[in-house]
Amino acid sequence: MLRLRNLPIKTKLMAMMTITASVAMLLMAIVILINEAITKRDAIIAELSTLAEVIGSRSTGSLTFNDPRTALENLNALSVKQNIIYAAIFDEHDQLFAEYQSGVHTKTNSLSESLWFIQLLQQLSMGVLTDTIEVSKPILLEDQRIGVIRIISSMNAFYASLINYLGWIGIIALGCFGLSLVVSARLHKLISDPILELNQATKTVSVGNDYSIRIPSNRNDELGNLIDSFNTMLKQIEIRDQQLADYSNQLKVQVEERTGELMQANQRRIQWLENMARFLKHELKNATVGVKSSLELIERRSQQPSIEVYISRARKSLGFMNVLLDSVSSASSLEATVYKESLHPVDLAALIASQADEYRAFYPQYTLIDDCDSEIHILGNEDRLKQLLDKLVSNAFEHSQANTPILVSAKNRHDCAELTVINEGPNLPKDKDRIFDLFISLRDAEHWKSDSLGLGLYLVKLIAESHGGSVIARDRDGKNGAIFTVTIPLIGK
Amino acid sequence: MPVLATDAVIDEATMKAIYSFKFGKFTRWPKSKLSDNNRSLGFCIFGKNPFDLSALDAIEGKQVKGKTLHVELFESGLLSDDALPNCHIMFVSQSENLRLQNILTTLRYQPILTVSDIEGFSGNGGMITLIKAGDQIHFEINPDAIHRAGLSISSKLVELARTVKDIDPGRN
Numbered sequence: 001m002l003r004l005r006n007l008p009i010k011t012k013l014m015a016m017m018t019i020t021a022s023v024a025m026l027l028m029a030i031v032i033l034i035n036e037a038i039t040k041r042d043a044i045i046a047e048l049s050t051l052a053e054v055i056g057s058r059s060t061g062s063l064t065f066n067d068p069r070t071a072l073e074n075l076n077a078l079s080v081k082q083n084i085i086y087a088a089i090f091d092e093h094d095q096l097f098a099e100y101q102s103g104v105h106t107k108t109n110s111l112s113e114s115l116w117f118i119q120l121l122q123q124l125s126m127g128v129l130t131d132t133i134e135v136s137k138p139i140l141l142e143d144q145r146i147g148v149i150r151i152i153s154s155m156n157a158f159y160a161s162l163i164n165y166l167g168w169i170g171i172i173a174l175g176c177f178g179l180s181l182v183v184s185a186r187l188h189k190l191i192s193d194p195i196l197e198l199n200q201a202t203k204t205v206s207v208g209n210d211y212s213i214r215i216p217s218n219r220n221d222e223l224g225n226l227i228d229s230f231n232t233m234l235k236q237i238e239i240r241d242q243q244l245a246d247y248s249n250q251l252k253v254q255v256e257e258r259t260g261e262l263m264q265a266n267q268r269r270i271q272w273l274e275n276m277a278r279f280l281k282h283e284l285k286n287a288t289v290g291v292k293s294s295l296e297l298i299e300r301r302s303q304q305p306s307i308e309v310y311i312s313r314a315r316k317s318l319g320f321m322n323v324l325l326d327s328v329s330s331a332s333s334l335e336a337t338v339y340k341e342s343l344h345p346v347d348l349a350a351l352i353a354s355q356a357d358e359y360r361a362f363y364p365q366y367t368l369i370d371d372c373d374s375e376i377h378i379l380g381n382e383d384r385l386k387q388l389l390d391k392l393v394s395n396a397f398e399h400s401q402a403n404t405p406i407l408v409s410a411k412n413r414h415d416c417a418e419l420t421v422i423n424e425g426p427n428l429p430k431d432k433d434r435i436f437d438l439f440i441s442l443r444d445a446e447h448w449k450s451d452s453l454g455l456g457l458y459l460v461k462l463i464a465e466s467h468g469g470s471v472i473a474r475d476r477d478g479k480n481g482a483i484f485t486v487t488i489p490l491i492g493k
Numbered sequence: 494m495p496v497l498a499t500d501a502v503i504d505e506a507t508m509k510a511i512y513s514f515k516f517g518k519f520t521r522w523p524k525s526k527l528s529d530n531n532r533s534l535g536f537c538i539f540g541k542n543p544f545d546l547s548a549l550d551a552i553e554g555k556q557v558k559g560k561t562l563h564v565e566l567f568e569s570g571l572l573s574d575d576a577l578p579n580c581h582i583m584f585v586s587q588s589e590n591l592r593l594q595n596i597l598t599t600l601r602y603q604p605i606l607t608v609s610d611i612e613g614f615s616g617n618g619g620m621i622t623l624i625k626a627g628d629q630i631h632f633e634i635n636p637d638a639i640h641r642a643g644l645s646i647s648s649k650l651v652e653l654a655r656t657v658k659d660i661d662p663g664r665n
Contacts, residue, residue, distance in 0.1 A: 061649030064518065070652060
């Protein structure tokens with residue numbers, strides 16, 4: 001069935017028409033054959049009945065006056081009928097009176113013995129068709145039964161006639177089959193041609209995305225409607241495609257415009273930050289110089305010990321202002337340049353190992369454990385990566401509990417390097433997502449010490465993102481402390 | 494020439510009686526002879542009755558031409574005009590051999606089927622003669638005599654019999 005389904009529609013249509021015609025012809029042939037068989041059989045029975053009537057009537061004298069020889073002469077007349085193989089007259093007591101047997105039949109085998117078709121026909125007829133047919137008629141004299149005549153005829157001629165008939169039917173059926181094949185070969189085009197055109201058009205459309213194709217149609221039937229609908233659909237798709245292209249172009253222009261605007265705004269923001277930093281640095285520097293010199297004068301000229309306290313406090317504030325100025329300056333300059341810096345292959349593992357040694361040397365009061373894969377190759381700026389590590393480690397030093405180790409690890413993950421810095425100590429504040437934002441001071445957060453400016457973690461985020469990576473912070477699982485994880489793509493990933 | 498086998502069980506006389514009545518089945522009488530008023534068909538035995546009782550019983554009451562066979566004996570040797578209309582089959586006994594010509598002359602144009610076992614019966618103007626040959630019975634038919642009497646006999650019977658003609662046609 002599946003193979004039939006995959007046949008071309010042209011073949012299917014031809015097969016449909018040819019098979020329909022053939023089946024119709026076959027049914028007709030069967031009906032005609034059955035009718036012919038019944039008619040012929042009835043004709044044979046009628047003929048045998050007539051013969052039996054005639055010979056029976058002719059033999060009334062023989063039966064009445066016990067003359068079997070004349071009866072036999074009457075029966076012998078049946079020899080002209082070659083299909084009659086046996087005939088007999090029985091008297092009123094059903095005793096055999098005269099008997100005739102054809103010599104022809106004994107020499108000729110029944111056709112059914114040699115032809116399976118006849119055997120099949122006989123089986124299908126359920127006993128109606130047999131090798132022989134027998135007719136018995138009573139012999140009456142003045143309405144009194146004086147005997148019986150029985151005639152048996154061979155059906156060979158009947159079957160031979162049927163076979164002959166079947167042969168003709170076969171020839172005619174073959175002719176009709178051929179004719180239906182020729183006719184269907186032309187007629188199928190009425191249906192298959194538009195479908196094939198439609199198929200070709202859909203292929204062209206699907207391969208070339210050319211929706212401008214139209215199938216010419218001059219039909220008013222269902223196929224014509226289908227083609228019209230297909231053309232309409234193509235037209236609608238074409239219009240929609242055009243609209244989509246227009247929308248896409250508009251969107252592209254809008255995106256470009258917006259991107260430009262954003263870049264300009266960002267540039268303006270960076271510029272503003274730089275300007276502000278430069279202004280603050282310049283102006284506050286001047287101011288602090290003035291304040292500083294004034295404080296020195298006050299210190300020299302005033303001998304009152306109480307003034308020392310205020311002067312010391314003012315100096316401390318001045319120191320903080322300088323730190324603030326440096327931080328703002330470095331942040332603004334980093335943001336302006338970090339994305340423009342070129343990246344080179346860096347072995348993060350080696351970098352961390354080198355830095356860890358330095359941290360241990362400079363900060364012997366802290367315990368630092370480094371745990372890195374042997375090689376971790378990323379594209380990066382070595383100075384910026386060191387800066388990032390400095391910020392994370394100093395953040396960890398700052399928030400670690402006394403006498404607790406700080407763990408720095410770096411691992412090769414699926415497609416990125418994962419740098420983790422873990423310290424024991426207070427948990428992260430509730431709004432921990434904001435700790436990477438610029439100028440966000442978490443000074444007031446409970447148990448959380450800060451660099452007071454919120455710049456260190458902002459720089460970590462900036463450097464990580466400039467390397468195509470990211471940073472997240474979370475509390476230690478079920479323990480106090482914080483985990484900072486930086487991910488940066490590996491080379492080639 | 495047909496060869497008729499006699500039934501071993503039935504004696505010759507009975508067989509002749511049966512044959513004589515069965516001839517009636519193959520005979521056509523004029524309509525006037527088979528009037529509807531008369532429901533019986535007369536089987537007349539002229540002369541000394543050669544059939545015993547069992548032979549007569551074998552044919553008495555049989556149906557011929559839709560009528561019941563009735564046996565009548567004319568042993569006196571006299572044929573009255575009143576009796577003739579009731580006779581359809583006339584069996585002439587051997588006892589009438591000497592008077593055969595007179596009898597046949599009387600019956601010549603009567604529509605009565607004449608049957609006898611007298612030798613030469615048919616040749617002398619009788620219609621059917623029964624001839625015993627061994628254990629078989631043959632019969633002769635004189636078609637002229639039959640036609641002359643206005644009767645007709647089925648060809649089925651004729652083909653079984655030997656046909657004979659009048660010995661002395663001039664007499665007719």
